[in-house]
Amino acid sequence: MKKLIAVLLVVVMIAGILAGCGAKKSGGTLTMGTNAEFPPYEYYEGDKIVGIDAEIAAAIADKLGMELKIEDMAFDAIIPAITSGKIDMGMAGMTVTDERKQSVDFSDSYATGVQAVIVAENSAITSVDDLSAGGLTIGVQSSTTGDLYMTWDLEDPGLATVQRYNKGADAVQALVTGKVDCVVIDNEPAKAFVEANPGLKILPTAYTEEDYAIAFAKGNTELQTKVNEALKELIADGTVAKIIDKYIGG
Ligand code: GLN
Numbered sequence: 001m002k003k004l005i006a007v008l009l010v011v012v013m014i015a016g017i018l019a020g021c022g023a024k025k026s027g028g029t030l031t032m033g034t035n036a037e038f039p040p041y042e043y044y045e046g047d048k049i050v051g052i053d054a055e056i057a058a059a060i061a062d063k064l065g066m067e068l069k070i071e072d073m074a075f076d077a078i079i080p081a082i083t084s085g086k087i088d089m090g091m092a093g094m095t096v097t098d099e100r101k102q103s104v105d106f107s108d109s110y111a112t113g114v115q116a117v118i119v120a121e122n123s124a125i126t127s128v129d130d131l132s133a134g135g136l137t138i139g140v141q142s143s144t145t146g147d148l149y150m151t152w153d154l155e156d157p158g159l160a161t162v163q164r165y166n167k168g169a170d171a172v173q174a175l176v177t178g179k180v181d182c183v184v185i186d187n188e189p190a191k192a193f194v195e196a197n198p199g200l201k202i203l204p205t206a207y208t209e210e211d212y213a214i215a216f217a218k219g220n221t222e223l224q225t226k227v228n229e230a231l232k233e234l235i236a237d238g239t240v241a242k243i244i245d246k247y248i249g250g
Contacts, residue, residue: 026065027064027066027067028066028067029066029067029069030060030061030064030066030067030068030069030088031069031070031071031086031087031088031089032053032057032068032069032070032071032087032088032089032090032091033073033077033078033081033082033086033087033089033090033091033092034053034054034070034071034073034078034090034092035072035073035074035075035078035092036049036051036070036072037075037167037168037169038051038075038092038093038168038186038189039051039189039192040052040188040189040192040247040248041053041093041188041189041212041247042091042092042093049070049072051247052111052243052244052247052248053091053092054070055243055246056091056110056231056234056240057070057091057214059230059234059240059243060227060230060231060234063233063234064226064227064230074166075092075141075142075143075144076142076143078090078092078094078215079100079103079104082103082104082215082216082217083103083104083217083218085217088216088220088223089214089215089216089223089227090104090214090215090216091214091215093111093186093188093189093212094212094213094214094215095113095144095145095210095211095212096109096210096211096212096213097145097148099148100215103218104215104216104217104218105215105216105218105219105220105221105224106213106214106216107213107214107216107224107227107228107231108213108232109211109212109213110212110213110214110231110235110240111211111212112209112210112211112212113186113187113188113209113212114186114187114206114207114209114210115145115146115149115184115185115186115187115206115207115208115210116184116185116186116187116190116202116203116206116207117131117182117183117184117202117203117205117206117207118172118175118182118183118184118190118193118194118200118201118202118203119181119182119200119201119203120175120178120199120200120201121199121200121201123181123182125181125182125203126203127203128203128205128206128207131150131154131159131160131182131184132153132154132159134159134160135160136160136181136182137161137162137163137179137180137181138150138154138160138161138162138163138180138181138182138183138184139162139163139171139172139174139179139180139182139183139184140162140163140164140165140171140183140184140185141164141165141167141168141171141185142164142165142166143164144168144185144186145186145208145210146184146185146186146207147162147164149184149207149208150162150184163179163180168183168185168189169193171185172185172193172197172200175200176197176199176200184207187202188248190202214227214231
């Protein structure tokens with residue numbers, strides 16, 4: 001009996017070791033920081049983070065033989081988490097800007113976005129030019145490019161007031177309840193939020209066009225180069241387009 005138990009124990013141990021090896025990828029862990037409040041790029045489906053960025057990151061990790069780990073955090077916590085080494089890269093529908101380039105390095109761009117304006121269906125705001133008419137309160141997601149442009153272009157010169165929210169969805173709720181006159185946010189989340197909230201629409205003219213890219217710690221050229229190579233292959237073989245199509249549609 002004792003012998004049988006000993007044999008069983010060994011079998012269980014070997015199985016455990018094998019299972020462990022199977023799960024662990026040889027290239028180590030690739031930790032990505034994101035803000036999973038940004039559909040269709042990253043959002044929760046149950047307790048799993050899904051979306052365009054999550055899938056492209058998984059394909060990159062796969063190519064590099066690494067295990068992808070996604071950490072959800074506030075959007076404005078992503079760059080500090082990169083610079084402090086808490087995460088390896090940030091992927092969050094993040095726009096490449098000169099200001100951000102002071103603190104992080106970016107990959108090649110893998111998608112584009114535009115800053116869209118969401119208004120109530122019966123709003124007097126009919127074009128982007130109306131935003132500077134004076135006296136408007138504009139809702140944005142804190143620290144995003146929507147926030148930066150509205151602050152620089154409209155709030156600083158005294159043309160409008162900017163209300164900052166932690167989540168895009170909270171800014172949209174403020175619009176629904178009439179606390180703000182419009183919301184400036186990336187067009188794909190804008191579409192998802194408008195779909196989820198009857199009575200809203202997106203203005204036909206967008207505020208600006210931007211490039212999304214993955215952010216790394218300054219000087220981490222090793223990872224930046226590897227990711228760029230993987231990204232290039234995934235763009236060339238149509239994987240990236242397929243993932244974007246799956247979530248956005250052609
Ligand atoms: N593209 C915008 C930015 O980089 C918003 C990104 C986001 O909210 N996840 O600021």
